[in-house]
Amino acid sequence: MWLKFYETEQKVFNEEYHIFVTDTNAMIITKKLCRHFKFPVPVIKFFGIKQRGAACKYIKKIRVPHNTSVGLLCHELAHKYNRFKYNDSKHSKRLMRTITRFLKYCKSKDYWVMNLNATQ
Numbered sequence: 001m002w003l004k005f006y007e008t009e010q011k012v013f014n015e016e017y018h019i020f021v022t023d024t025n026a027m028i029i030t031k032k033l034c035r036h037f038k039f040p041v042p043v044i045k046f047f048g049i050k051q052r053g054a055a056c057k058y059i060k061k062i063r064v065p066h067n068t069s070v071g072l073l074c075h076e077l078a079h080k081y082n083r084f085k086y087n088d089s090k091h092s093k094r095l096m097r098t099i100t101r102f103l104k105y106c107k108s109k110d111y112w113v114m115n116l117n118a119t120q
Contacts, residue, residue, distance in 0.1 A: 003019055005092075005095075005096070006091075008096070009071075009075070009096070012096075012100075013071045013099070013103060016069065016070045016071035016074070016103050017051075017070075017072065017105070018069065019070045019071075020068065020069050021067070021068060021070060021073070021100055022067060023046050023067070023068075024045075026044065026064065026073055027044055029070070029073060029106065029111050030042070030073065030077060032075075032109070032111070033077055033102055033105065033106070034077075036105060037081065037101075037102075037105075039081050039084040039085065040060055040080075040084065041060075042055075042060045042061055042062045042077070042080050043060060043062075044060045044061075044062055045063045045064075046063075046064060046065065046066050047064075047065060047066075047070075049065050049067070050065055051068070051069055052065070052072075053065070053068070053072050053073075053075065053076045055076045055077075055080055055083075057083070057089070060080070062076040062077065062079075062080060063076075064076055070103070070106060070111070071099075071103070074102040074103050074106065075099055077102060078098040078099045078114075079095065081102075084094055114118045
């Protein structure tokens with residue numbers, strides 16, 4: 001089930017998974033998303049370079065790689081948002097809708113244009 005979710009997510013958000021941001025910019029984007037969508041800012045732990053992450057279930061912490069993609073960052077934040085708002089963070093249609101909302105908000109504010117210029 002969750003493998004199909006990841007496959008669908010990669011197809012739908014292909015562009016967003018190929019836009020990488022620095023660790024500092026990832027923290028800025030996280031704070032802005034949390035403030036806009038009104039949920040607690042999680043602690044971000046950066047590790048490794050492989051593009052995979054984790055959202056701790058009961059601790060306010062997410063793990064993402066250094067120079068993470070915008071898509072992966074929004075995916076992990078969507079887990080935290082759904083856990084906070086709906087007490088559910090499974091890979092479901094609700095999570096996909098939340099990721100879509102987060103990415104549309106980032107795109108409307110040109111967060112990744114700012115980050116593309118910063119990383120070049």
